Amino acid sequence: MPADMNDYFKKRKPNKEPNNSGNGNNNGGSNFENPFGGSNMGGKGVSALVIIAIVAIALFVLKPFTIINSGEVGIKVTTGKFEKTPLEPGLHFYIPIFEKIIPVNVRVRMITYSNENKRDIGDGNSRYEGGLKRNPAIRVMDSRGLDVDIDLAVQYHLRAEAAPETIATWGTAWEDKIINTKVREIVRDVIGRYTAETLPQKREEIAKEIQEQLISKVEALKGKPVVVDAVNLRNISLPKKIKAKIEELQAEKQNVMIAEQQKERAKREAERKAEIAKGEAQKKRIEAQGHADKIRIEADAQAKANKLISDSLTDKLLQLKQIQTQNAFNEALKVNRDAKIFLTPGGAVPNIWIDSKDKQKVTTTSN
Numbered sequence: 001m002p003a004d005m006n007d008y009f010k011k012r013k014p015n016k017e018p019n020n021s022g023n024g025n026n027n028g029g030s031n032f033e034n035p036f037g038g039s040n041m042g043g044k045g046v047s048a049l050v051i052i053a054i055v056a057i058a059l060f061v062l063k064p065f066t067i068i069n070s071g072e073v074g075i076k077v078t079t080g081k082f083e084k085t086p087l088e089p090g091l092h093f094y095i096p097i098f099e100k101i102i103p104v105n106v107r108v109r110m111i112t113y114s115n116e117n118k119r120d121i122g123d124g125n126s127r128y129e130g131g132l133k134r135n136p137a138i139r140v141m142d143s144r145g146l147d148v149d150i151d152l153a154v155q156y157h158l159r160a161e162a163a164p165e166t167i168a169t170w171g172t173a174w175e176d177k178i179i180n181t182k183v184r185e186i187v188r189d190v191i192g193r194y195t196a197e198t199l200p201q202k203r204e205e206i207a208k209e210i211q212e213q214l215i216s217k218v219e220a221l222k223g224k225p226v227v228v229d230a231v232n233l234r235n236i237s238l239p240k241k242i243k244a245k246i247e248e249l250q251a252e253k254q255n256v257m258i259a260e261q262q263k264e265r266a267k268r269e270a271e272r273k274a275e276i277a278k279g280e281a282q283k284k285r286i287e288a289q290g291h292a293d294k295i296r297i298e299a300d301a302q303a304k305a306n307k308l309i310s311d312s313l314t315d316k317l318l319q320l321k322q323i324q325t326q327n328a329f330n331e332a333l334k335v336n337r338d339a340k341i342f343l344t345p346g347g348a349v350p351n352i353w354i355d356s357k358d359k360q361k362v363t364t365t366s367n
Helices: 003-012 039-062 160-170 174-191 203-219 240-312 315-335
Strands: 065-068 072-078 090-093 099-105 109-113 132-135 138-141 147-158 226-237 340-343 350-353
Touching (some): 065 072, 065 099, 072 160, 109 174, 147 160, 147 174, 160 174, 174 203, 203 226
Parallel strands (some): 109 132
Antiparallel strands (some): 065 090, 072 099, 109 147, 147 226, 340 350
16 A cells, blocks of 8 residues: 555554553554454455456546436447348447447427528537428429429328438438438429419319329338428529419409309399299289189179079069059159159169159159
8 A cells, every 4th residue: 555545544543552662652654453354464455456446437437327217219320330120219328439339319300491591400510490390491393484483391201110220321411412302303203294374273182192102212212211291382582573474363353253253143043033023923914813713703693693683573473563563653642742753665664753843842763
């Protein structure tokens, strides 16, 4: 043990045995008891501490372990060779210098293509929008050679079981080599089959076609390294002339629609008036028919009554009526002798006129 450590323990531990010389002083060299059980054991204890300290420093400096978080897998590289089986989330050890572990993100990622100015944040990389990779809008040509800017977003993620092979084959820039190049290639092919004017109307169809082609081409790659989750066509920026033409066509269509609506409204109004007139005419016909029926019924009733009367008249009945009438006039003559009686030819009921010279005027008519 070093001398400075011995001096320290000499000063801290009192002497248990009295000095034979009687001077009351302790013999520092011969009476020291090592707390580790002897000089040999003391040396071994210090060596153990030194070894522990060296190991701790080595662990701190070399750090032969890593932690794989959820949403990640680890790729173990031994002397430059990638192991095929990825490491699951958790604590993993490796041999420094000879081995290393590369954490790889397998969460859902997004790459956007847009010309909108947004604040760039995430990982200190100016190419990341909210932690997502951002690129300028894809400029392509339509079927007539006009420039069109396509704004879209693609969601995808790295297949965990294929991560070692993917990184070994494509490198850490696999997104640019797989997703970015495929998206641009497919967008050029799809948009190139349409004219700029038809793109807004075909938006859903175009988005579906881009997604289907991207999924097909990515899955066709060896090992199927990436899974495409969704493709969202967010905006189609057309040239100003084309936009003005489309707006003009939309205005014309709007005017046509308004005219058609007015025409339909007028048609419905005419039909309504026709129905009203038809109803009025029907009403008048019904009323006229009812009136005619009434007259006919009354005439039929009168004819039947006349026929009954005619059938009931006989010569004897007429003579009786004449006698009754004559008696009534005879009674009238008693009151007014100047009355003149005229019998209607062919009838039994006479008419009586009072003489106009008589002051007492009485007119009697009998049936």
